[in-house]
Structures are given as structure tokens and as C-alpha cells.
Amino acid sequence: xxxxxxxxxxxxxxxxxxxxxxxxxxxxxxxxxxxxxxxxxxxxxxxxxxxxxxxxxxxxxxxxxxxxxxxxxxxxxxxxxxxxxxxxxxxxxxxxxxxxxxxxxxxxxxxxxxxxxxxxxxxxxxxxxxxxxxxxxxxxxxxxxxxxxxxxxxxxxxxxxxxxxxxxxxxxxxxxxxxxxxxxxxxxxxxxxxxxxxxxxxxxxxxxxx
Numbered sequence: 001x002x003x004x005x006x007x008x009x010x011x012x013x014x015x016x017x018x019x020x021x022x023x024x025x026x027x028x029x030x031x032x033x034x035x036x037x038x039x040x041x042x043x044x045x046x047x048x049x050x051x052x053x054x055x056x057x058x059x060x061x062x063x064x065x066x067x068x069x070x071x072x073x074x075x076x077x078x079x080x081x082x083x084x085x086x087x088x089x090x091x092x093x094x095x096x097x098x099x100x101x102x103x104x105x106x107x108x109x110x111x112x113x114x115x116x117x118x119x120x121x122x123x124x125x126x127x128x129x130x131x132x133x134x135x136x137x138x139x140x141x142x143x144x145x146x147x148x149x150x151x152x153x154x155x156x157x158x159x160x161x162x163x164x165x166x167x168x169x170x171x172x173x174x175x176x177x178x179x180x181x182x183x184x185x186x187x188x189x190x191x192x193x194x195x196x197x198x199x200x201x202x203x204x205x206x207x208x209x210x
Contacts, residue, residue, distance in 0.1 A: 151177025
């Protein structure tokens, strides 16, 4: 099965990392918290700094709070950070429309100002953002660690790039899915099954009602 766990040992927690200029309050982060609450699985969905090196450090610091064998989940730029952590710590990971060449992507934004609606912070992308991403990029990836969720109509990132970099990884393609991947809720059972846990149908409805 595509959603089969990397190992028979259920994960001890879940760390979700959001995309560039997103945050703790994003819909995907809320879905992850809700799904984990439904099965009493420890979960962290931190608000990451906009500077890449600081973002990775803050995320890595949370791993010890999630037990010996956490599952990593990341969307877009968060997918890149998750890849860094998965390779560094040999952990299973789920990537949602991950950024494959983030240094190249950010290079196009140098000098551009951004506003983060989750934090109220205003910042400008600097050459240091790109330089840090170059430095952080893993020399190689281990496809067997990953489950990919890719939208075939991603308007921001070419899904073919992710498919090529992680070739051999378990992959779920959503026809017509965009970069936001708004259909993530329907894939949460597969995400948690990859971590060795079962999310029962209707569990999120129960959490929302509470």
C-alpha cells in the first residue's frame, strides 16, 4: 500500500512545518493538530521564523518533545525543511507539494517585501535567505523515507521536480490539485497510516464539534 508505514513501529509524535510566509494558524496546521488530537498523538505545528537557518533550528529543537520516533510533515518550503531534518535524523516524512529548489525560488524574491498575516510581521527577502538555503540543501535524499502528496496542477511549484528528486518514494498524485492542496483533509488517514496510526472516519468532525 502507498500509505504503508516506513517501519512497523508507530510514530511517537508529529511535527508539521508550514510553507513560506505561512504560519501556526494556517488551515493545514489546524488540520494536523485536529487529526493528532483525535488519536491522542503529540503534535507540534510551530510558527517558523522567515530566515531559513533560524526556521530549521527552531523546528529541530522540538524533536525531543515528540518522543524517540516522530513523523515529520511539511508543506512547500516546510517540505524542504522536513527533508533536511529527515535526512539528518533518519526519520519518516510526508511532503505536501515540497519546494525542491528553494534557493532558486527565493532568488526571484530578493528585495521583495512580505507581510505575514499570521504574525503581523513585515520583512524583506535578502540575499542571505538564498545563501542559507544553499547551505542547508542536503547533498542527497533517501526516497524510502518519504510519502509524497502532489497536486498535478500546482501553480507555484512543478510537481515533476519533486517526483524526480524523490523518485522511488511512495507517491499520491491528486489530479487537478493546486499548490494549497486544499483537499488535504481527505488524505489525513494516509498521512497518519504512514506513521503507523489509524484515523477513524468522522474523527475530525468530533474534534470540531468539541
